Amino acid sequence: MQEALIQRLRSAVGHEHVTARPDDLRNYAYDGSIDRAAPEAVVFPADAAQVAAVVRACEELRCPYVARGAGTGLSGGAIAEFGGVLISTARMRRILDIDAANRTALVEPGVVNAHISAAVATLGLRFVPDPSSQSACTIGGNVAENAGGLHCLAYGVTSNHVLGCEIVTPQGEIVWLGGRENETAGYDLLGVFIGSEGTLGIATKIAVKLTPQPETTRTLLAVFDSVDDASKAVSDIIAAGIIPAALEMMDRLSTQAIEAYVHAGFPTDAGAILIADVDGLQESVGETAAAIGDVCRRDGAREVRLAKDEAERERIWRGRKSAFGAMGRFSPSYYVQDGVIPRTKLPEVLAEVEAIGRRYGLLIANVFHAGDGNIHPLIAFDEKVPAQVDAAIAAGADILRACVARGGSISGEHGIGIEKRDCMNVQYAPSDLALMAKLKAVFNPGGLCNPAKMFPTSRRCGESARTLQRADLPEGIAPAAGPAF
Numbered sequence: 001m002q003e004a005l006i007q008r009l010r011s012a013v014g015h016e017h018v019t020a021r022p023d024d025l026r027n028y029a030y031d032g033s034i035d036r037a038a039p040e041a042v043v044f045p046a047d048a049a050q051v052a053a054v055v056r057a058c059e060e061l062r063c064p065y066v067a068r069g070a071g072t073g074l075s076g077g078a079i080a081e082f083g084g085v086l087i088s089t090a091r092m093r094r095i096l097d098i099d100a101a102n103r104t105a106l107v108e109p110g111v112v113n114a115h116i117s118a119a120v121a122t123l124g125l126r127f128v129p130d131p132s133s134q135s136a137c138t139i140g141g142n143v144a145e146n147a148g149g150l151h152c153l154a155y156g157v158t159s160n161h162v163l164g165c166e167i168v169t170p171q172g173e174i175v176w177l178g179g180r181e182n183e184t185a186g187y188d189l190l191g192v193f194i195g196s197e198g199t200l201g202i203a204t205k206i207a208v209k210l211t212p213q214p215e216t217t218r219t220l221l222a223v224f225d226s227v228d229d230a231s232k233a234v235s236d237i238i239a240a241g242i243i244p245a246a247l248e249m250m251d252r253l254s255t256q257a258i259e260a261y262v263h264a265g266f267p268t269d270a271g272a273i274l275i276a277d278v279d280g281l282q283e284s285v286g287e288t289a290a291a292i293g294d295v296c297r298r299d300g301a302r303e304v305r306l307a308k309d310e311a312e313r314e315r316i317w318r319g320r321k322s323a324f325g326a327m328g329r330f331s332p333s334y335y336v337q338d339g340v341i342p343r344t345k346l347p348e349v350l351a352e353v354e355a356i357g358r359r360y361g362l363l364i365a366n367v368f369h370a371g372d373g374n375i376h377p378l379i380a381f382d383e384k385v386p387a388q389v390d391a392a393i394a395a396g397a398d399i400l401r402a403c404v405a406r407g408g409s410i411s412g413e414h415g416i417g418i419e420k421r422d423c424m425n426v427q428y429a430p431s432d433l434a435l436m437a438k439l440k441a442v443f444n445p446g447g448l449c450n451p452a453k454m455f456p457t458s459r460r461c462g463e464s465a466r467t468l469q470r471a472d473l474p475e476g477i478a479p480a481a482g483p484a485f
């Protein structure tokens with residue numbers, strides 16, 4: 001890395017808040033995806049002014065930079081693929097203001113998702129989007145990925161709960177998108193920014209909506225002999241006009257892994273289980289839970305269990321939230337896919353996922369947001385065996401093709417990043433992608449802000465070598481002088 005840039009970074013954030021030590025950098029080569037690349041420096045700004053100074057230094061010295069929250073992303077978004085500077089939000093983790101009367105809060109981007117709800121719990125409020133990673137992931141990462149969660153079926157994803165963002169643009173300006181009110185005038189630039197995966201600028205403050213906690217929540221567990229029956233129940237529950245707060249499905253492989261890991265009380269011989277949360281007024285939740293139970297029984301559930309107390313509810317949800325980690329019981333590595341399909345297509349797509357697993361000789365478990373049709377096949381493989389890595393990537397691409405062929409999408413909530421950029425043209429026409437590229441160029445004309453994420457390269461969807469090399473750098477991204485960045 002150029003010494004001049006390191007000096008600029010140090011004067012922007014303070015000497016002790018910049019590291020270029022190889023041992024430190026290795027810790028930032030990862031996120032939750034299977035791509036790896038270390039940055040050449042990591043900086044830890046304390047506020048928007050410092051982020052702006054870092055961005056201006058990188059832009060002037062033509063060095064790529066990438067924002068990073070907790071690094072739990074599952075599509076390689078926070079990976080510094082071309083080296084350069086990683087801008088961590090770890091020091092920007094203050095909850096700046098809570099306005100209980102207007103049900104909003106203003107937070108810094110490094111605040112951990114679950115800490116927002118914890119901070120407003122005594123006011124009877126919560127921040128609804130609850131990714132399974134909520135005890136680690138940051139609100140900045142949630143905004144960048146437009147994260148979903150277990151309870152987004154009834155309440156909507158991150159974009160439905162963010163009112164405004166202060167961002168640092170790639171020009172180094174500090175601007176506001178949206179506001180702290182529900183409606184703002186003019187172009188919906190906040191809508192453009194949410195889900196842009198750190199390619200349009202860096203969020204430095206976020207105004208979030210707070211939602212009253214429900215008076216009561218009941219949790220129901222339904223046990224089925226087959227994935228088909230459970231899938232049918234998902235469609236039938238929604239078709240009956242019931243929108244549970246959450247509606248999740250797990251297949252046998254997932255429940256076996258979870259039981260071995262956290263003992264959530266799931267049956268290990270079931271073909272599939274459904275978990276539903278119903279929340280609202282004391283008088284109505286019992287009725288709604290009973291109606292869901294009736295639909296499940298009609299569709300062949302062999303057991304419908306209503307959690308009897310908070311401890312049992314907590315155990316059931318802990319089991320669901322531990323599902324990804326539990327895969328370690330079966331396999332040294334796993335690759336999480338994230339496709340969306342119309343709910344009615346669940347049985348045929350899940351059958352195809354199983355066939356894809358057989359074709360590549362890989363075990364695939366399924367644990368997912370069934371109510372949203374957002375599937376998460378967990379492909380088990382060994383990352384030390386190159387042929388298995390290639391097979392896992394190819395199997396993942398086939399699953400995405402199967403989703404698009406059924407009228408679905410290549411991502412429900414984990415974003416495109418590096419992982420799925422070469423599958424974007426499975427879903428979009430060249431003209432669609434060209435318009436997105438023009439929009440990106442308005443915000444990020446030099447292409448240095450999280451370069452080459454989200455847009456297809458010359459590779460095909462499912463081709464194995466994933467991270468790009470310096471020679472593949474988009475035109476115009478190169479250091480002005482000095483050693484290679």
Ligand SMILES: Cc1cc2nc3c(=O)[nH]c(=O)nc-3n(C[C@H](O)[C@H](O)[C@H](O)COP(=O)(O)OP(=O)(O)OC[C@H]3O[C@@H](n4cnc5c(N)ncnc54)[C@H](O)[C@@H]3O)c2cc1C
Pocket residue numbers: 031032066067068069070071072073074076077078089109130131132133136137138139140141142143144145146147148149150197198199201202203204324325413414450
């Ligand atoms: C076990 C597990 C379970 C998960 N469950 C879910 C789930 O249920 N739902 C779901 O949606 N996701 C889930 N995820 C994925 C992940 O947690 C989310 O995508 C989360 O939003 C990422 O937040 P982060 O702070 O870790 O971001 P990072 O991984 O650090 O970054 C993700 C992206 O955000 C960008 N970014 C980070 N901060 C900023 C900022 N301040 N400004 C601009 N861009 C920024 C980065 O450049 C990158 O492109 C899960 C991940 C794991 C490991």
